[in-house]
Amino acid sequence: MDSGTEFQDAVYKYLNPLYNYALVLARQDAEDLLQESIARAWEAFHRFDRSQSFKPWIFTIMRNVQIDRLRRRRLQPSEEPLGYQKEAEPVVSLENPLCSIPLAPEDILLRRETVEQVREAIRHLPPLLREIVELRDIEGLSYREIATIVSRPVGTVMSRLYRGRNLLRTYLVEPRERPGEKEIGVRNDGL
């Protein structure tokens, strides 16, 4: 199989995850981001290490493409394609644990939410937390792969995942806590 066919097969295989991640990074501009990312990945495919997984590799490219797009538009170098305001994040590692989990999923299980309701609640998470929850719980990537994609330490990934999952459970138990579409709309993804 030549590299062109190999690349096309991989893109078709992961098209839904790619589109989904483009929606996470640039909801209103997802289609353009998808196209530009595929074109950029095509140019770089000869450098792709076949011992690695294709999905995190092209996700990393997509995130970098989005950073470049925002940089061009804003003239403000940023490493956060979601425009999320930086805040102090707890330092977490397997050796420095977080506090105990505040929300057991029992209540959620008893409420018999549908999968689509859970999916919708994930869409309402703050952008950076949503990104990590999507990459882990929907795309099934490892902590290390996610850390590579978002250029952050594994501890930061664990922290965001922890906060994202707990906030998700808050939304499911108390839907009123969920921010509305309008609030999500001002997430300032730069577009």
Place this chain on the structure above:
Amino acid sequence: MDCSTAKSKLFPYVDGELTPELRDQLEAHLARCGTCRRLVDLEVAFRETYVDRLRPDPAPEPVREQVVTLLRELGQGRRASRRQRQLKRLVVCVGAAFLVAVGLSAGIALQSYVGTRTTLAELAIAAVEQHQKLVRDLLPPDIKNVSPKVAEEWFKKRLAFNVSLPDLRTERLHFLGGRISHLREVEVAALEYQVDGNNVSLFIIPEDAYRQLRLKDKPRFKVVSHRGYDVVIWRSQGAGYTLVSEIGDRACLMCHAPEEKLEPLPRPSAHL
């Protein structure tokens, strides 16, 4: 391990991300703590009920069609580049044989000629590919609905070379917008225009990149034909310019008023 530590490791444990040593410690705790074991069971049930069934949002059919089109175009571009490389190898081999036959000085001249042609061809192919993507909205503009002067200022703040946009000298010419793009991995200003309703792309490239083409000074305008497009390449005001159109000499309206008498563009030096 106490309950607090065990709870803090619940997510990475269910995710399968704990080191074997920590996993063994946690499982030893779970074996003797019913409360924590129940938390793990609930978390696993939550995953099985919801998380494992979550799927990414599917790409809509129009998006799939766009991707199919893009991949086909990218493939065609690579095949064209491969043909160019094969042609280059062939020409270089012939040139090498010629070197032996006629001597070192003639050989060096030939190699220079071959190298120039090939690099020019690669630029022309890349420019045509970009032009097609711009026309089909596969590459959205970074800036649009502004005057060329405003766009020029926008680019000057972002690109480290002299970006000078031509004035609109006729109503037949319309500036649509522009974006920062890449031609052969060189950052360029990509500008979209319409002349008499025909799409024309103008790429302004850094002078260094233009010099690497190693083009002769004359003729001033180098013309290459590729896939039905005329690609005109020249240097001006400290930058290189690459114009892609399907309208031949009429594309000169980009920089010249209709009443100006101009020499016709030279015939294409290559059909790719």
